[in-house]
Amino acid sequence: MSDPDKRKPLTKLAQAGRKPEWTGMPDQPGGIVSPPVWRASTILYDDVAHLRQAAGRSTHERLFYGRKGTPTAWSLADALTEMEPGAEGTMLFPSGVAAIACALMAVLKPGDRLLMVDSAYDPTRNFCAQMLNNYGIKTIYYDPLTVDFDVHLSNGPVRAIFLESPGSLTFEVQDIPAITAWAKANGVVTLLDNTWATPLYFPAMAQGVDIAILACTKYIVGHSDVMMGSVTATAEWFGKIRQTAYLFGQMTSPDDAWLASRGLRTLGVRLKQHQDSALAIAHWLKEQPDVARVLHPALPDCPGHDQWRRDFSGSTGLFSFILKGGNEAARAALIDGLAHFGIGYSWGGFESLALPIDPARYRSATRWQAEGPAIRLHIGLEDPADLIADLDAGLARFRAIRDTICDRA
Numbered sequence: 001m002s003d004p005d006k007r008k009p010l011t012k013l014a015q016a017g018r019k020p021e022w023t024g025m026p027d028q029p030g031g032i033v034s035p036p037v038w039r040a041s042t043i044l045y046d047d048v049a050h051l052r053q054a055a056g057r058s059t060h061e062r063l064f065y066g067r068k069g070t071p072t073a074w075s076l077a078d079a080l081t082e083m084e085p086g087a088e089g090t091m092l093f094p095s096g097v098a099a100i101a102c103a104l105m106a107v108l109k110p111g112d113r114l115l116m117v118d119s120a121y122d123p124t125r126n127f128c129a130q131m132l133n134n135y136g137i138k139t140i141y142y143d144p145l146t147v148d149f150d151v152h153l154s155n156g157p158v159r160a161i162f163l164e165s166p167g168s169l170t171f172e173v174q175d176i177p178a179i180t181a182w183a184k185a186n187g188v189v190t191l192l193d194n195t196w197a198t199p200l201y202f203p204a205m206a207q208g209v210d211i212a213i214l215a216c217t218k219y220i221v222g223h224s225d226v227m228m229g230s231v232t233a234t235a236e237w238f239g240k241i242r243q244t245a246y247l248f249g250q251m252t253s254p255d256d257a258w259l260a261s262r263g264l265r266t267l268g269v270r271l272k273q274h275q276d277s278a279l280a281i282a283h284w285l286k287e288q289p290d291v292a293r294v295l296h297p298a299l300p301d302c303p304g305h306d307q308w309r310r311d312f313s314g315s316t317g318l319f320s321f322i323l324k325g326g327n328e329a330a331r332a333a334l335i336d337g338l339a340h341f342g343i344g345y346s347w348g349g350f351e352s353l354a355l356p357i358d359p360a361r362y363r364s365a366t367r368w369q370a371e372g373p374a375i376r377l378h379i380g381l382e383d384p385a386d387l388i389a390d391l392d393a394g395l396a397r398f399r400a401i402r403d404t405i406c407d408r409a
Contacts, residue, residue, distance in 0.1 A: 017264075037255055067251050075261060080230050086206060088237075095229050097124075105244055115161045115162065116128055119169070144167050168362075169359045174307065195218050200314070204232075212232045220348075278319060280384045296320075323375070330373070333401050349378075358373075
């Protein structure tokens with residue numbers, strides 16, 4: 001029998017989280033392919049002694065009370081853990097923001113200092129400003145391209161570094177191996193929002209990360225119909241993550257866990273299609289005279305591209321581009337008339353999305369400057385030729401309004 005730890009990532013996606021005790025029946029050991037949906041609140045016990053015994057031992061992956069989970073959620077959590085070599089376990093949450101918040105609360109205490117990447121997801125910044133600040137935890141923002149954190153030690157110890165690579169909206173790729181090496185040398189915990197790449201394209205634990213966070217709402221689910229987050233951690237931190245999640249009453253519904261498990265099985269083929277189509281469109285946009293820049297980690301001129309090429313095994317469907325001149329009205333005309341792109345938050349589903357973005361609003365340690373308005377695209381599973389034609393027409397609308405404004409001026 002082959003060693004399961006040597007399985008390739010695509011094989012893991014198909015097989016992970018399918019323990020026999022969750023897919024089999026006592027009279028039919030072969031079982032079913034997918035773990036079923038186990039819905040439960042109350043768990044019944046044979047007698048008081050049995051109840052006392054259950055309460056006195058670990059409830060991890062044991063039926064105890066519905067809030068502690070059922071095999072449907074445990075199956076998905078185990079599958080995500082298997083995708084991260086070096087991880088001890090995974091906890092599931094009702095959203096990506098809930099996962100980020102719980103991970104930070106598990107690590108930090110009043111008086112601690114947190115280094116937060118300046119390109120972080122806006123709700124992460126909001127949590128730091130409104131919740132951590134109320135608990136006396138100081139957040140210090142840093143340039144996503146820095147690897148020198150010694151300057152921050154001069155003002156006191158640092159408890160944790162939060163990374164997001166590539167960064168939200170602007171897609172800078174951080175030097176994660178260098179940052180985690182510095183962190184380990186200085187006793188600092190590292191947390192990474194790994195939603196863009198997923199562990200399929202960037203196994204975080206292998207690069208020294210202590211705690212990896214996913215908004216499973218995006219690529220894990222893949223169909224824009226479930227909200228979910230996950231936190232995967234090393235042995236040093238998983239127990240603390242689990243206990244904090246229990247104390248905050250965090251959980252996911254079995255039905256959502258089952259849908260996310262179904263999405264996980266096709267992650268490999270979906271991400272490849274997202275990647276191929278997004279790269280085709282990104283290269284096309286680079287050649288357009290009305291586009292100033294394309295921010296895609298796989299393109300050589302994207303900040304941190306060398307790190308992406310060294311550390312990542314692929315790219316996904318999310319990137320941004322900057323228009324050449326124009327104003328809000330011109331950008332809105334481009335987006336509003338698109339036939340194959342939806343306008344909405346989130347990403348990672350099968351559908352393409354276009355979103356106006358203004359990164360300068362979300363910067364503290366760095367200054368965002370651009371040649372014109374910016375748009376974030378998520379490239380879905382449609383034919384890229386249709387999407388290119390749609391964007392081509394959109395750029396014509398943008399150009400018409402931009403040039404009219406210039407003529408009037």
